Amino acid sequence: MIGLLEIWRRRFQFVLIALIVTLISYLVLMINGLGVGLNDLAGSALRNWDADGIAYSQAAGLSVIRSELGTETVERIAAAEGVEESAPLGYVAANYRDAEDEIASAAFIGYDPGTIGEPDVINGEALSPSQRDGLLADKSFLKAAGLEVGDTVMVSLRLTSREFQIVGEIDEGAFFFQPAVYVLRSTWQELKYGTTEGVPVASVVLLKGDNLPGMQGDGFEVVDKSTAFANIEGVEGQQSTVTALRWFGYLIGAMVIGVFFYVLTIQKVPQIGVLKAIGASDFFVFRQLLLQVLTLSVAGLAVSVPLAWATEQALGSLPDAVPIAFTTGTYVTTCLALLATAIIGALFSIRQVFKTDPIIALGQQQ
Amino acid sequence: MAILELRDVVKTYGSGENAVEAVKNVSFELEDGEFIALVGPSGSGKTTLLAMIGALLTPTSGEIICGGRQLSELSNGERARFRRDNVGYVFQANNLLPYLTAKENLMVVRSIGGNGPSSASERANELLRELGLEKRASALATALSGGERQRVAIGRALMNDPQFILVDEPTANLDSVRGKQVVESLIKEVKGRNKAGIMVTHDLSMAEMADRILEIRDGQLHTSGPAK
Numbered sequence: 309m310i311g312l313l314e315i316w317r318r319r320f321q322f323v324l325i326a327l328i329v330t331l332i333s334y335l336v337l338m339i340n341g342l343g344v345g346l347n348d349l350a351g352s353a354l355r356n357w358d359a360d361g362i363a364y365s366q367a368a369g370l371s372v373i374r375s376e377l378g379t380e381t382v383e384r385i386a387a388a389e390g391v392e393e394s395a396p397l398g399y400v401a402a403n404y405r406d407a408e409d410e411i412a413s414a415a416f417i418g419y420d421p422g423t424i425g426e427p428d429v430i431n432g433e434a435l436s437p438s439q440r441d442g443l444l445a446d447k448s449f450l451k452a453a454g455l456e457v458g459d460t461v462m463v464s465l466r467l468t469s470r471e472f473q474i475v476g477e478i479d480e481g482a483f484f485f486q487p488a489v490y491v492l493r494s495t496w497q498e499l500k501y502g503t504t505e506g507v508p509v510a511s512v513v514l515l516k517g518d519n520l521p522g523m524q525g526d527g528f529e530v531v532d533k534s535t536a537f538a539n540i541e542g543v544e545g546q547q548s549t550v551t552a553l554r555w556f557g558y559l560i561g562a563m564v565i566g567v568f569f570y571v572l573t574i575q576k577v578p579q580i581g582v583l584k585a586i587g588a589s590d591f592f593v594f595r596q597l598l599l600q601v602l603t604l605s606v607a608g609l610a611v612s613v614p615l616a617w618a619t620e621q622a623l624g625s626l627p628d629a630v631p632i633a634f635t636t637g638t639y640v641t642t643c644l645a646l647l648a649t650a651i652i653g654a655l656f657s658i659r660q661v662f663k664t665d666p667i668i669a670l671g672q673q674q
Numbered sequence: 675m676a677i678l679e680l681r682d683v684v685k686t687y688g689s690g691e692n693a694v695e696a697v698k699n700v701s702f703e704l705e706d707g708e709f710i711a712l713v714g715p716s717g718s719g720k721t722t723l724l725a726m727i728g729a730l731l732t733p734t735s736g737e738i739i740c741g742g743r744q745l746s747e748l749s750n751g752e753r754a755r756f757r758r759d760n761v762g763y764v765f766q767a768n769n770l771l772p773y774l775t776a777k778e779n780l781m782v783v784r785s786i787g788g789n790g791p792s793s794a795s796e797r798a799n800e801l802l803r804e805l806g807l808e809k810r811a812s813a814l815a816t817a818l819s820g821g822e823r824q825r826v827a828i829g830r831a832l833m834n835d836p837q838f839i840l841v842d843e844p845t846a847n848l849d850s851v852r853g854k855q856v857v858e859s860l861i862k863e864v865k866g867r868n869k870a871g872i873m874v875t876h877d878l879s880m881a882e883m884a885d886r887i888l889e890i891r892d893g894q895l896h897t898s899g900p901a902k
Contacts, residue, residue: 309785310771310774310778310782310785313773313774313778314773314774317773317774317814318773578769579771579772582765582769582771583771583782583786584754585728585730585757585763585765585769586757586758586763586782586783586786586830587754587755587756587757587758587759587761587783587786587787587788587834588754588758588786588787589751589754589755589786589787590751590754592785592786592787666730666754666757667725667730667731669730669763669765669769670721670725670730670765670766670842671766
């Protein structure tokens with residue numbers, strides 16, 4: 309294929325273009341990684357909940373912060389049609405003192421051991437139903453706080469402070485941009501309301517069963533996890549920001565690749581004329597161009613994907629981690645989108661290929 | 675037997691009062707195996723005529739018939755295929771692809787879909803050997819001398835085993851000694867393969883090597899007679 313031969317023979321020029329492709333795809337990958345990382349911070353704990361639906365107080369407008377459910381409502385939810393399992397959860401944000409005695413915030417989630425609301429412990433022990441001063445800390449909490457399983461931590465809320473022991477480590481992620489900490493539901497009631505008597509018993513209820521999302525009942529409504537996630541305060545604005553950045557990245561990518569190859573094509577008009585004069589079809593000429601664009605894009609991605617991965621690793625080892633995260637899905641969709649972008653960029657040049665009159669081969673001097 | 679027939683071919687550039695008739699009512703036939711020299715001063719219309727025969731230009735009126743087909747009735751794509759399969763073009767400025775080697779410039783003909791006897795690599799080697807270029811096969815086109823480039827261009831024109839060869843001022847950029855060498859190897863290749871050919875030149879000493887000379891002046895065919 310002469311398109312590939314040309315890349316090899318003019319490798320200096322083409323390496324420069326591939327470098328631009330690398331930088332643009334690195335930029336777009338990092339933006340996408342930032343999107344994933346920010347979403348993880350916003351509510352990966354919610355996405356990790358083992359539930360088919362989440363019930364909110366009808367008055368809460370799908371806000372976990374504002375949702376409060378009393379005993380009767382929780383019982384009605386558990387008895388609703390289609391519900392097979394249910395687990396009430398409480399949420400409250402509280403401050404704690406980290407290893408350096410600095411104050412930081414964590415998302416305290418109250419649950420009942422033995423229900424679908426219980427997180428998997430990856431290190432240490434699970435909470436027993438009587439461990440009112442124990443907590444399960446997410447690994448992001450331990451990293452941010454500089455603490456380990458077995459340490460004690462001072463938690464303050466409502467003008468009082470209370471010492472907890474870190475009993476186990478979990479991998480549930482973050483909630484409301486804070487690391488998640490799981491405590492007993494009664495402990496959560498005490499943290500949030502100061503007492504367990506005559507106060508709401510849960511913020512939301514996790515549900516398993518069929519056809520639950522969309523269900524409305526007396527004082528409650530049920531949505532699926534992705535709706536619940538999208539309704540986390542701040543997520544909508546954050547997602548639209550990241551989406552806008554991502555589209556700008558693709559747009560700039562298409563324009564830069566398109567313009568580069570357009571200039572290259574214009575420079576090669578005499579050669580295109582010769583190829584057409586000796587009988588090459590427009591399709592043949594365009595195929596070479598497309599082959600070059602795809603080769604450079606794949607080469608660019610082959611550098612930028614490992615680079616993005618290495619950046620994620622490097623940033624992850626910093627104490628104040630930048631919220632960047634990649635999933636295999638991020639890489640695959642970003643790479644495919646960038647390849648599509650490159651092809652769209654190459655289409656800018658197709659008119660020039662069709663327009664070139666082979667008669668020019670007669671007149672030109674080299 | 676005529677493999678190419680021109681009947682009252684006219685080419686007019688522009689329209690109305692500014693119209694210029696570059697080629698006026700030209701008729702002739704190219705016999706199988708015949709090599710014609712088309713001579714005339716610059717601006718006489720010989721390159722225009724050659725471009726019409728090579729399906730690069732469409733006549734304003736008249737007919738060019740090759741293999742029972744009227745060239746002016748072909749679509750753009752069909753004309754590209756006609757050039758690929760039937761015509762070997764040697765341009766005035768050899769027009770090799772600069773980033774390819776001598777041999778690769780020949781192989782391009784096959785990668786664009788052109789046919790021909792034997793494998794592309796063997797055929798390219800054979801042509802380069804006959805043109806005295808076997809030692810230069812892997813030299814980039816930009817590293818070749820003018821005469822070498824022109825001979826590579828001849829090889830490229832023969833690569834697809836065309837029905838006829840069209841050559842436009844092959845010696846324009848060469849001194850007379852090298853020009854003569856190039857034309858000699860051209861005629862040897864064309865004759866050796868029993869191909870027909872038309873060569874445009876303004877150099878009578880080159881034209882004399884052809885079977886027949888057609889003289890064109892102001893777009894009209896004036897004399898046509900045997901060269902030898």
